[in-house]
Amino acid sequence: MRIALTGATGTVGGQVARLLAPRYDLSCLTRSPERAAARLPGPGLTVETDLDDISSLTRALAGADALLAVTFDPLRDTHDEHLLTAARRAGVRHVVKVSALAVADPGAQDAITRWQRACEERVRASGLSWTLLRPRAFMSNCLDWTRSVREEGVVRTLHGSSANSCVDPRDVAAAAARALTSPACAGRAYALTGPAPLSARQQAAQLAEVLGRPVRHEELTEAEALARWRARYPDALAAALLESADRQARGAKSAVDHGVREAIGREPGTFRAWARRHGAAFRTEEAEAVGNAVEKAAEKPPAVPVEAQTSA
Template sequence: MSLRVAVAGAGGTVGRRLTELLLADGHDVLSLTRSPGRAALRGVRGRLVRADFDARAGLARAVEGADALFVATFDPMDPRHDEHLATAALAAGVRHVVKLSALAVTDPGAQDLVTRWQRECEQLWQTSGMTWTFLRARAFMSNCLAWAGAVRAGGPVATLHGYAPNACVDPADVAAVAARALTVPGHAGRAYALTGPAAVSAREQVAQLSGFLRRPLRHEELTEQQALERWSARYPPPLVRALVESAGRQAAGAKASVTEDVLRVTGREPTAFGTWARRHLTVFR
């Protein structure tokens, strides 16, 4: 049965893949975006609908007629986005929401800004009046794309706690789980822990990339002070502190556990980092 699905975050890492899957299965996709013109130029697919998550006004009209809603919001400094979307979706008669969250919410030791925000968002959707599914993902394998410039230039890949394992997940696997949760019955009230098939460290990722590219690559360990300086040039202080705390938990082994939820929901094994890397080698060459 064809459904109408609204995607908040259609231009994002998971949202772009999700819209493609939904369209391929014959569903009607409302791709919510602040700027439909820019989204079209970037290749975002679906029916582009103007939506400003900063403002509640107009959002109900943007999701009008949708059977289900996917939500990926990315600003822990401004929690209003989920509040506005929840109010609008309920008013528009949306029945089910799939919310992209983070696996750190299940870790009692994770009390950083981003994780607290994700927990608050989950609680908001649980009390929204709609049925819900949470996708609690580990770090995306695609985060490694930030290294592409250094790799192409022949420089070192510099990370904090490069020895620390992380059961990172392919965003395409997260999108596949989202597509099922949005369009197939049986996922309401479920929270899925989404990881890759094995925990890998940044050093191991660099070594695998080196082998695929057939040239030497070097990993360089950042001190915490160096990481602070780098992140402070890009992010506000509260978010920088959250990143440092998160990196510390990874160094303590808190992000190494592997789950089978990708397999349970999609029927196929999660993508290994090496497979993901081979698919993206052109970015690093």
């Protein structure tokens, strides 16, 4: 069985590659094979292509049986259309789309969620067999706090007491790996959450327990949070993230679903367990470099956010 992956150097795709490489023929689609090769579990896995070029995608997907579709840019909504067009032309039979749990909430109308809904609609209408993975926010988003925790013992967020049933990316990757290889997952949408809702204040407290030193939470104002997002993303995405954070403050992201158990047959991982695996990143730069650099690189968020990774 041949499996094609997009986003193979990102939060989920890299872990999917490591899970599947020992048993399946993988093609990791990327614009930068040399850079991607350093993050993948073995040589010869990369195929150079471009999500803006249907012809190159069709060539890259030739012979693939299944495709993991991870796209990153809500401001360029053609990437999913190109992938699906190329997949049909190349004879791909099954596509697994990483979406976001926010799409199931009628009250979620921010620009990023609307983009994810449109992506799902394209998958459903593609004529291909499909599986939809809808994660809540990734626990790995907390890696954005590493510097402030190391240097100040501080986590700063907006709406720090609001809860999110965030999910371990490792569980999302395991669900993706099964969906790519098991016909039993076809035609299903999995709501992927952690085992309990947590606020940023609670996450900071658990980090403190793992690290053995104080970590406090400081509340950002709405203006401060928006300024931080605008420094990283276009204004339209920053506004969407603010709208999503306000929805979380109203309790929209605290529900726990059973999609992880349904997809992979075990309970989802806890935030405390995730924090233990990544504790070195929050201690010192030296410890991070020695103990956690490779895994952290694999979980680094993309330049433009998938909604699930930032705010689902």
